[in-house]
Amino acid sequence: MSANAVQPEKMEFKTELKQLLHLITHSLYSNKEIFLRELISNASDAINKIKFDSLDHEERLEGNKDWKIKITLDKAAGTLTVSDNGIGLSRESAVENLGTIAKSGTRAYLEQLKGQQQAGQRPDLIGQFGVGFYSAFMVADRVTVLSRTVGSPEGVRWESDGQGEFTIEPFDRPARGTDVILHLKESELEFLDPWRLRSIVKKFSDFLEHPVVMDTEEEEEGGEKKTTEEVINSRKAIWLRSKSDNTDEEYKEFYKTISSDFNDPAKWIHYTAEGNQEFRVVAFLPAEKPFGMQFGEYEWGLRLYIQRVLIMDNCEALLPGYLRFVKGVVDSSDLPLNISRELLQANPLLEQIKTNVTRAILKSIDDFKTDDYDKYVKWFGEFGSILKEGPGRDFANREKIADLFLFESMKTPAGEFTTLAKYLEAMPEGQEAIYYLTGDTREQLEHSPYMESYRDKGQDVLLLTDPIDEYMITNLRAYKGKNLEAADRAVASDTVEASEKEKYAKLLEAMKAKLPEVVDVRLTSRLKESAAFLVTEGQLSANMERLMQRMGRDEGGTAKRVLELNGAHPVVANLLRLVEKDPADARIETHARTLYDLAVIAEGSRVKDPTALAKRIAEMLVKDAG
């Protein structure tokens, strides 16, 4: 069948893509040259794919394995072409991959952008979201893709002006691979200048393992022109060079090519492990939460190379989940090359690499905290909640991970933080545990009656308001030999004189009978200003119970509460008098109930029957006025 006999078929872009293309073509993005990085990186991915696919099937290569990415500039036609001999695109994959955005969450992202635009801000499109192939439309008003995929007799021609439709038709392309042809906009013809192009390629793709080539014409003696193919990039993979040979700029650029994050990384590490096995590592801490983490699916893991051959883009087996924001590369000299990805994931050597990389990353985060604290505070705001999954997942490293945490506490001014190490250092003599209180806001916790006795003793209490804290703290349990204790738990060391207990016994009995919500009513020495508060005895803390209720998981497992009373408080003393005078006095129940409700409010929970409470208080006010 001749290619020309078939009419090109018109197809529409998916809605999200239309919106995105509109934003790309209308955004006044100054750094347009990044389109070249995106296209070269796609070409390189395509080469890596066919290389991997043919590891056990050399014949699939059809002898075409002189790997290269070629850039062709055609001044007369006004086109810039990026060609590769990679895996190529079939008709289906062209429609699928070049007509939609695979990344889920794009819609949510676009909604946010629209919101910013409506709010009069100019959305930083590329700054937040790698648009990959479509960045071509920043500089081109038409893009043609010619491709033939491995094993297919027929090629494909895809073309679009980026306005909402594309055409697709068969096309003869004898060699396997892809040409992406950009018909440059009138205003973007500068990209046809070979010098300009060379410098962009060097900037973005110098460390790429595959050669990026361009034809250059040289005039020979006698006026004859001779075309030679010039390799533009130095092709030294960044992780294969020694650290001192790489510039900061090179690390940053490399990060951008592997992360689809367009911001600079916050920090990176680069080292070679020798010993049991040899491998090289370059790993980056992003500065901000990656797009996918905020808006949907997020693929994580390190890029795994074995002897410079890319084996997997996102090897999860190389990182613990609580470090899933880390991007980077591991190149192993010892893992076997001819092995399926499934088997590879189970190889014990991978586990060793993971252990080693985890330790190195935790160390680098710790250095970050020490060396650049202010920047770290912001960074921790982005990634702290993820790190806090650590103690529950990685028992061996739990204290190292805990060292990275920043906490607010009763003694830190709002917006400032302490660490567990600093907390221990500042602990007054006689304090045996690390105290914390979990809840919704710092303000609520600060005013909690639970704080009174700690404040009185000069002890600090960590104020934990991140929903994950509850999970983190129950897994961490102790730090440097000191237990972590919730400030709203009943404490064994609560010492009330025996004579006091006797004096109040009747009142405690009476109140317990009137308040089926609590398992006990007791006297406490921990309260200074408040009359009563609730402590928990069961597994669940009050905060955990609230979190579960909010998630719709009220499994009847309410925390067991004990109402503790401050015997020195006039309200309690007054109640005692009432009980002694007439145990049947109706006011005992009203007041007990009111005290209980106020304690519920103080712990940050919701009163079951607020109307009844309001009514009781109103009646008291009326009496007081009378």
Ligand code: ADP
């Ligand atoms: P990403 O590279 O992040 O997946 P892109 O929008 O850049 O997103 O590319 C979309 C898809 O199109 C790629 O995942 C790949 O499947 C395909 N593609 C793009 N360029 C090429 C190419 N040169 N050769 C083969 N496939 C390609």
